[in-house]
Amino acid sequence: MITQTGYPSKDKPWMKYYTEEIINAPLPECTIYELLWENNKNNLDDTALIYFDNKITYRRLFAEIEQAARALLEFGVTAGKVVTVITTSCVNSIVLFYAINRIGAISNYINVLASAEEFEKYFSEAESEYIFSLDLFAYKALEAIKNIGRGKLCVFSLKNYMPFVASNIYSLKYGKKKFEHGGNITFWKDFMSKGECDVKLPAFHDCRTVSIYAHTTGTTGFPKTVLHTDFAYNAVVSQYETSFPHERGEIFLNIIVPFVTYGMLTCMHMPLCLGLTLVVIPKYDAADLAGYIHKYHPNHLAGIPSYFVPMLTDKKMKEIDLSCIHTLAAGGEGFTEKIERSCNDFLAEHGSATKVMMGYGLTEACSSVISGLNEHNKVGSVGVPLVKNNVRVWDNELNRECTYDEEGEVQLYSPSLMVGYKDHQNEQRNMLVHDADGTVWIKTGDIGKIDKDGFLYIVGRMKRFLLVGPNGLAYKILPKPIEEVIAEDKAVAEVCVVSAHNDNGTGAEPKAFVVLNEGEATVEAEERLRQLCTEKLPDYMRPFAYEFLEAMPKNAVGKIDIRKLENWDNRT
Secondary structure, three states: OOOOOOOHHHHOHHHHHOOHHHHHOOOOOOOHHHHHHHHHOOOOOOEEEEEOOEEEEHHHHHHHHHHHHHHHHHHOOOOOOEEEEEOOOOHHHHHHHHHHHHOOOEEEEEOOOOOHHHHHHHHHHHOOOEEEEEHHHHHHHHHHHHHHOOOEEEEEOHHHHOOHHHHHHHHHHHOOOOOOOOOOEEEHHHHHHOOOOOOOOOOOOOOOOEEEEEEOOOOOOOOOEEEEEHHHHHHHHHHHHHHOOOOOOOEEEEOOOOOOHHHHHHHHHHHHHOOOEEEEOOOOOHHHHHHHHHHHOOOEEEEOHHHHHHHHOOHHHOOOOOOOOOEEEEOOOOOOHHHHHHHHHHHHHOOOOOOEEEEEOOHHHOOOOEEOOOOOOOOOOOEEEOOOOEEEEEEOOOOEEOOOOOOEEEEEEOOOOOOEEOOOHHHHHHHEEEOOOOOEEEEEEEEEEEOOOOOEEEEEEHHHOEEEEOOOOOEEEOOHHHHHHHOOOOOEEEEEEEEEEOOOOOOEEEEEEEEEOOOOOHHHHHHHHHHHHHHHOOHHHOOOEEEEOOOOOEOOOOOEOHHHHHOHHHOO
């Protein structure tokens, strides 16, 4: 494609990777439930879910959804009401998501690791009086409800959809939990029995009304509530349907929690709408990956670096056959070029014809905006825009779009853009840019560049600039170039660089937190890393200290908890 303007967002060089049919395909104007039904109504006996060896067909899944939808109505939930769900991945969470949507209510899946006090805030901000909680977290939900003074609670269990033997094992391991709450508590079996009535389900709601409350990761404070529509969710599915290589019945390993948009949309709604079989894993452990691959032979996996990097050194993965894997999608901080190349080599050595498919997005745009292309991937890039999306890099100082390979703030256009934030209008105004032609761009806060083939590269976070140097005379630098250098050493599994104050009182300097591969010695590693940084970095970018950890602190979605590392020296 010959560029004419020199500006990626106008030239859209990535369009050469899409056919005219894909480019012109319309986005679905229907609800989330409708899309699931329309795409599977002719294949109802196909397997939709595998859960602890229990196979659930699409026919049974729809029956469970509609029963749960009627039960919700009998429970008091009506269109426009907010239903809060506290859960990991399980059949209940999937049934509830579609049942809530079926009756036109709003789903509000929240972080299970939040405290009871934070639960209160989630409930209050959402104005939610209907709470569904996995039994493992129900005590916190009860405490929050008591403190607020309102709310109806339904408790479910991971064992509800387990086969008999697995259910008994679960009961022996965790016991039977008892709850007392003045009669305002319902258990899943009793809840579902409410749906054994002939109450008529309502007509489908407008797909452009708010139907989902999503939540940011809360790296800079309490998570903001993001408002999404059915149309936005389905737009992502539709774009993957035409560009994501798949065949009906293939196996998708579901290992991302449902309270993050990527988990709910890209790793649940999308594969089910494509007619894939979803293997539901309530709690993922990277140490179990070999077992999952051996047992289920998944064709598609999606996750973050910490989910896949351990496979490179896991002894159980040494002789494993990966020829079944057609897609391994990954994204997030910490996935360096070194790790990407290592994963690609590992896949090839173990029989897979695919390469890591990097991606990029944010909660405010339904998570998936940029995606890798297996046949055209470039190592180090996060991919190209999905066919209906656009991307540009903006020079905030000169207030202009950057040309190819010029660095600036990444801005995105997407049909999956949020309606807005709930109760955070100032932040919303600061995040959105309105062009004269009516196009709305979202400012990501990431620094990146676009090459002439349309591939986006993320250089770092604007908010993750490190201030280093003597107090009052500091350099403003990005940590990523330092992390990339350190990651070159074969002993390094993970690295995160933060700004810290040196004991000698000279001000702030970079400090590196490092996780080494198993069996590597810290003393020798530190010597090599200091030498490497001396050779490749200027003085002010060289870490003054290296601290070796057994594991990086992670937040609920598996990202490195940078705030915790920044305050590491103040830990008790």
